[in-house]
Amino acid sequence: MAQYSNYILVCGGTGCRASQSELILQNLKEAVRQNGLQESVQVIRTGCFGFCEKGPVVKLIPDNTFYVQVTPEDADDIVNEHLIKGRKVERLLYVNPETNELILDSKHINFYKKQLRIALRNCGFINPENIDEYIARDGYIALGKALTEMTPEEVIKEIMDSGLRGRGGGGFPTGLKWQITRKVQAPQKYVVCNADEGDPGAFMDRSILEGDPHSIVEAMAINGYCTGASKGLVYIRAEYPLAVERLKIAIDQAKDYGFLGDNIFGTDFSFDIQIRYGAGAFVCGEETALIHSMEGLRGEATVKPPFPSESGYKGCPTNVNNVETYANIPVILLKGAKWFSSIGTEKSKGTKVFALAGKVNNVGLIEVPMGTTLREVIFGIGGGIKDGKKFKAVQTGGPSGGCLTEKHLDLPIDYDNLIAAGSMMGSGGMIVMDEDDCMVAMAKFYLDFTVEESCGKCAPCRIGNKRLHEMLQKITSGRGNIEDLDKLRNLAMVIKDTALCGLGQTSPNPVLSTMDNFYDEYLAHVDEQRCPSHQCRELTQYFINPEKCKGCTMCARICPVHAITGSRKVPHTIDSEICIRCGSCIEKCKFDAIYVH
């Protein structure tokens, strides 16, 4: 059995492979073999390190030396210098761009220090169906501390001091919300966990409920203690069967152990949790709509005030918090407000979980301290843009957010900065777009969603979004004119200004932010009837280059609408009138003869 003392890890991610990391791997193996080190050094290919910007990346274990922008020719130096002579190859080391310091090992690279898991602390670490593992990770200690050693006011003060703000998107200070609910006098109060995650592509709430359901149960009980509520309700979408199942198991286990039920920890505090199912309407993530849905009414928002903290579920004071917000609560009580508030920016404390998606290499859930820049998230953690394409924009805040561009990349992410930049935090969706994405089509895509998901109660959202969508449809099909752009902006502004709830007030954001940042693309669509990214079908045409076409007839045979004609061994032609721009011919053509313009 081989006993390796050293490992060389070579990144096999898409980005690094595009920069010859396979060859680096071969060269390293060869160098190891030539030096007779194959018994003690193993060279292996790994998944993406995420640091694609500095790729290809090579890491040496056990000393964690992190070499960046390695070329195949560097293989010999790495083996000869590093492994044999024990000297690090300085020219390949990562240089801290701020200090110009050479970074000797990966633990000191900012990028790797950027992810910090608080809300996701137990996800992927414990068995979510075993309460003992949660307890082994300090589970329910925070609840015990709160109930037996702290007054509700002290707990609320701790939460307020921590600076925690609502992670569902609004960013309202959590402690303050609790305090308002506490102050309302009523015989019955409720705490509600909003697990109606609806942003396309966002799934942090689901992951937390699936990976660490006890943290939510514990936090809700703490919330109940602070606000004076004896009942907790989890509003969760029925399409999350696994999360529901795990949550049910967690609630049952917590009851068994006495963390739910009567006289918890021997005190006179009693608390119980029930599950309520949502049918998956996006608007039911808005707290008043959520409450109506739980009451069995139509899921639609009502004007605030009155706020749920005054009059919510069945008219009782109700504190609604999001899953991720709750997931932070036990840790804050265990480690203290001071610790929590040391993380993040001045007005946004702690971390935020993002669902990184789109044209980025590492699609997944990440958790970073507030104040991390978009660049760090997208290029650092996300590993940069897929297939080496150019970054164009990132949509934060889901369909209610806006798109941010190159110039925003160094913006530290927090609630206020995102709003100032014309977007929002939302629940943490982050969709990355590259040079191939048409921003007008993107705005239309999001409007598709909000038109579908509007509850239809208020006129601006019900009719206005429909009209926005129709205008975008007109523009992307080349029938728009310059006046439409002014009308579009006016309508978007009015909807934002007049819509009843958060859904309507934010639904024009994708339109407004793309108009602000990519006005030239809009102009190209209306002035020149041209889609610069070749995404808008009606504005693109398919052509066959007669120089390249060999007349193989493959394209003509695959075309579903018979738009391509031509004799054998003679260049073919496409009839634009018939062509539906499905792209099948491009895929099939072996000679790269078909192009889009």
Place this chain on the structure above:
Amino acid sequence: MNKVKTLDDLRKMRESLRTSLDLREKSNNPEQMVQIKVAMATCGIAAGAKEVMSYFIEALDRERVDALVTQTGCMGYCYAEPTVEITVPGKEPIVFGRVNKTKVDEIITSYIKQGILIDDIIPVNYNSVGPE
């Protein structure tokens, strides 16, 4: 289950749970007690995590490897599901991505039995909040 009545009881319970986990790891044959966590969130299950988990149990039995197979939540590497975290005693946990039956066999025969790293390791890029 007797209900937990005081905070002290809970703290004691936590300590015993921690040590019992430790003991479990170190007892018997330390070389052969391996912990395997299969990420079993919706993304994982969709990618076949359930099959991977049952195959792991089957294969470990067959290979006579004494290991503890548990499920866990989403680790965040959704692009590489199913993902599995393997902790061989005395070594850092290692996450493998895109695990299928072939990969399971490879993990058991190469990594667990011989300590040879194999392709498709996922570098773990985050810190997690530790215990109190």
Place this chain on the structure above:
Amino acid sequence: MEKIKLTIDNREVEVLKGTTILDAAKSMGIRIPTLCHMKLEDLNYENNPGACRICVVEIEGRRNLAPSCKMECTEGMVVRTHTPRVMNARKTVMELILSNHPAGCLTCSSNGYCELQTIAHDLGIREIRYQGEQSTFEIDRSPSIVRNMNKCIMCRRCETMCNSIQTVGALTAVHRGFNAAVSTAFERDIAGSTCSYCGQCVSVCPVNALSGRNTQQPVLDALADPTKIVIAQTAPAVRTALGRDFGCEPGTLVTGKMVSALRQLGFDYVFDTDFAADLTIMEEGTELLQRLGKYLSGDQEVKIPMMTSCCPGWVSFVEQHFPELRDNLSTAKSPQQMFGAIAKSYFAEKLGVDRKNVVVVSIMPCLAKKYEASRPEFAVEGNPDVDISIYTRELARLIRYANINFNELPDSDFDHPLGESTGAGVIFGTTGGVIEAACRTAYELYTRKPLEKIEFKELRGLEGIRSGTINFDGVPVKIGIAHGLGNARKLVEEVKSGKSPYHVIEVMACPGGCIGGGGQPFHQGRMDVLRKRAAALYNEDENKPIRKSHENPYIQQLYKEYLGEPCGPKAHKLLHTHYFDRKEVVNMFLETDKNE
């Protein structure tokens, strides 16, 4: 009460805490336009979903505009109601609403009464910049109510009326986004829903999405047919409201002009439903005495309290929601149907014509009366007792159509014999009137003593639920009165649980009684209008020489010549009816759905 100072349009104003910006502005003479908002002062109900966003105003320090109908004033608030930003938003939203509303104003029956039209005019909308797809719904025609959801602007007033005030629960919003609409459960036709046809939804609809079924043409056809004898009967509440459509003050009595107009239209006989109201009192009053007699002698079977049955909306409410209590309803037909039955028997025989050649047209304040007239049990061999029922607004349209200058018409009297009525018949048109009329007669029949005081003022008023006890010579008769089906539900629930203290209960489905009926000129929920209409009826009652139904000489003659005794065999055949369990009808629909 705590007072609050704020500034609206640069003027300071002091209001009570809890006042909305809209009301505060109103108190200063600032009229912020509203569309979905509807305040029913006396019913203590406000429809303010904040849905139309027409009433938005700018509040200093607030990020977006605020709906003034919903937003309460706070100390030091600075509000502006017509800044360029507000006006642009208001106009844009208005254009959006108009973009999904058919533009056929000229051919719409609400032309001139439409609130959307008024606001569009006030805002000076001259073009609709935002055009696009329009909703396409099928038009749903029931015997009483027509739903054209293409015109709906989602103000939700009908929903509030149907659910919160009437508690009928027939209407609710369905679907999402642009496809959202007000509809019935499972999007059935109104006829297959739990609708009681009270028509209150129609009376609050600001546009013409909900309207009464139009049956003017059959009336014109009958009038033009020389082989037909066309008879009109006019309900008591019509005369207090018809003038409103010709510019009269609310509550102006136009009985004489109305009769002249009907003659000019070509009716052969213009009779009064009030006559039939007197007849109803004879039957219903007698039935009450019979039931009470049995009850007082310890009969366990007799259904007490007896519930009035003149209001068809109320009757179908009982049949659909409380069928188990349908035997508590008086078996006496409503005045409309009693009139039809007598007109096509007694009167037709008097004229010596076949009932098939007599056309009875009723003019009612009501939409449910159309449905009532169409009920199969109110027909003889397929020939209905009442052929056509039209509502007050339809009569106004007919008068205009026939080139009649209403305001300059001379007064004239009803024809005989079915046009003579007492003050008791007149007050049928307002809540409490039926029971007061019944008491006048029942008291004298029971005690065989003349009333010292004819008016039972304790039974009057517009309180939603009222009660009183009338001493019938040592027998205290306990009376409950409700108007509006929501209030009625409360009384019925008491009956259902066996806790009702009453011997007799009067219910009118519409708030205010028939004066507030769904077929009346729109009153926009203004109770002062209803109060004036009620006052006009009590006034007419006071001026009548005869004020007790049993003293009506034509009624006495009718019994002597034709009917025999009240509640006797012939009276029973012609003037009484029976009720159905219609809960099953609703359930049957549900079953079919399951099977599909």
